[in-house]
Amino acid sequence: MTQQNIEQYLVYGNPIKQSRSPDIHKIFADENNIAIDYQKQLVALGDFKTAVKIFIAQGGKGANVTAPFKEDALKLADTLTERASLAGAVNTLTFKEGKIYGDNTDGEGLVQDLLHNNVTLKQSRILILGAGGAVRGVLLPLLAQDPKSITIANRTVSKAEALCENFNDERLTACGFDELADQTFDVIINATSASLSGDLPPIPTSVITNDIACYDMVYGKDDTPFIKWAKAQGARKTIDGLGMLVGQAAVSFSVWHKIMPDIHSVIEQLRKAIQQG
Template sequence: MDQYRVFGNPIKQSRSPFIHQKFAEQTQERLNYQSEYVEIGEFSQAVKQLINIGGKGANVTSPFKEEAMALCDKLTERAKLAGAVNTLSFINGEILGDTTDGDGLVNDLLANNVALKNKKILLLGAGGAAKGVILPLLEQSPTQLVVANRTVSKAEAIIQQYPAKPIFCCSFEKVTNYEFDVIINATSAGLNGQALPISEQVIQSNVTCYDMTYGIELTPFLEVAKLRNAAKLIDGLGMLVGQAAVSFAIWRNIQPDTQPVLTSLREEMSK
């Protein structure tokens, strides 16, 4: 049976084994996908051990995504731009690296009937979570994509990677100078009791608000969006399932249906 892993530290909270097991059942693929806790400093060793037992691939979560990138013999364009890898494939003695988060996000937005073409998008944050989704968002041909961050120089460094694209940056304070159709939160603000980084006035009734984080309840960002009567509130659980589906398709060359798995996962989480 083909072996796959998700490596992380911590890893106990990972929903990936549940998701991939559901995909395997749905597509009648035979595989064994497990989570594996990796000590700091032992990531490359863990990958080698998986390759040595004939492993076919692995997902990588925090804090090993950049280390995973360094191990790769080949990288996709989107992985190079993201500066991190979450999907490894082991083929003919080589390690191939990809990042599927951006496609997972875009596919989830489209599945929720959120148009991105010719729309104005605000992306909050300039960390790894934000970097991984910019290319797939730009590929949807928005009118503009604004990356807002507390440290503007970090956002500036990102947008310089995309010359001749409608991508701009600003501080959180300057966000009020723009109007948006879609706001995507790629920060952890609100989760740790911190205030949201932007003025609530930016969230108008026509705006779709998407939070990359998720939980049983609405996230603090989505709670504010609800109070502001935002048009749509979407958490990141669909992105989690979506990015897993892209990884699964890379490995197995078959595209699973995300919707029933997302429904099953929400039911599982609410128990």
Template sequence: MDQYRVFGNPIKQSRSPIIHQSFAQQTQQQLNYQSEYVALDLFEQTIITFMQSGAKGANITAPFKEQAMALCDQLTERAQLAGAVNTLTFVDGEILGDNTDGEGLVQDLLNHKILLKNSRILLLGAGGAAKGVILPLLAQAPQKIIIANRTVSKAEQLIKKFNNNKLTAAGFDDLGEEKFDLIINATSASLTGKIPPISTALVANTDCYDMVYGKELSPFLAWAKINGATKVIDGLGMLVEQAAESFRIWRNVFPVTAQVLNRLRQED
């Protein structure tokens, strides 16, 4: 049976095995997908050993996505621009690296009927989470994407990588009360119970998305809802959709995601 894993540290919280086993059942694919904890100093050795055992592929989660990129023999364009890899495919002793996070985000937004073409998007944060979603967002032909970060120079450096005139860098204080169609929180603020320092006027009548998810609305989404956001969407759908893209890469079939997402929501 074809073997797949998700490797991370920590990994106990991972929903990926449930998601991929559901996809396999649905598409009648014979595979075994499990999560595996990796010690911080054993990542490279673990991946090589797993590949040499005849395994077909792996997902990579924190904190190993950049290390995974360094191991790859080939990278997709979106992985190169993201500067990180979350999907490895093993072919003839070589490691092919991809990043499906951005595709997962875009698909989830489209599932929620968010119009991305000609839209004005505010992306909060300029770290790894933001990097991984810029190319797929640009592919949807938005009018503009402003990347706002506490340190403006970091956002400016990020923009240089993409060489696209639809991208602009800004500090949180520079945004004023500009109008956006969509605000995406790619900062880690919600993980620490904080809210990005932006004006309440920005979220009024605007769709708001947070890449994190949990049983309750994240601090950012709860705040946005109180202040008049049109829609508030968490990142659980992004998790399922990025997994579906990995599954497609490995198995060349498209799983249906809605029933898997509903199952995860019910388990929450």
């Protein structure tokens, strides 16, 4: 097959060296007999729009977007999906017929991974720790799963309250970490950046019961501090964010190629690669 027949894709970020997106999409493409060339590109701050325009001119078909360019991608898109609009960020761009289409697959990736791990979301009481962009990106897909309630706890309560107002859904409530002691949940999702710095969100041990599922959006070679803590408190199930990474990539792949790839084998392959360093 000639290079002209191979569709070109990129992932943009700064930094970008750590991105596993090219590996993930290559596996998806190989397993579905689709020929793609997927690269990663470091973009200088302020150069995102120019980089995308150059890629489109070169025949690029689509791109993933990671930090810190997701809001730039939102502004650049001509058309947005509802989930991208509500998320206030875009991680998937499609270039078609002279237009740029923006989507956000992060939340759907999280939902797919939770369901893959047999976590019940329907009529569940969900606690989300944090109120940053990551939370905004996952609320619509989580609400679509028909939970009983979603509580957003954050150090700055006003940020959590603003998110609730933005989505205007009666199942959403906001509170501070210090208000959690007497509350009961079925699922806890850590969307704070605490695990990246080796810290824990300041939540009471009483929220962890032996039938709760705890999810950390961060992943690594070893258990994150939040996962270790949840296990020590007797949580029934603990899951890190590797499956969310693969899940959001799978949804992006389906946006571009109209095929939802299998994520199970990719998660296993990545897990092995991470363990081997």
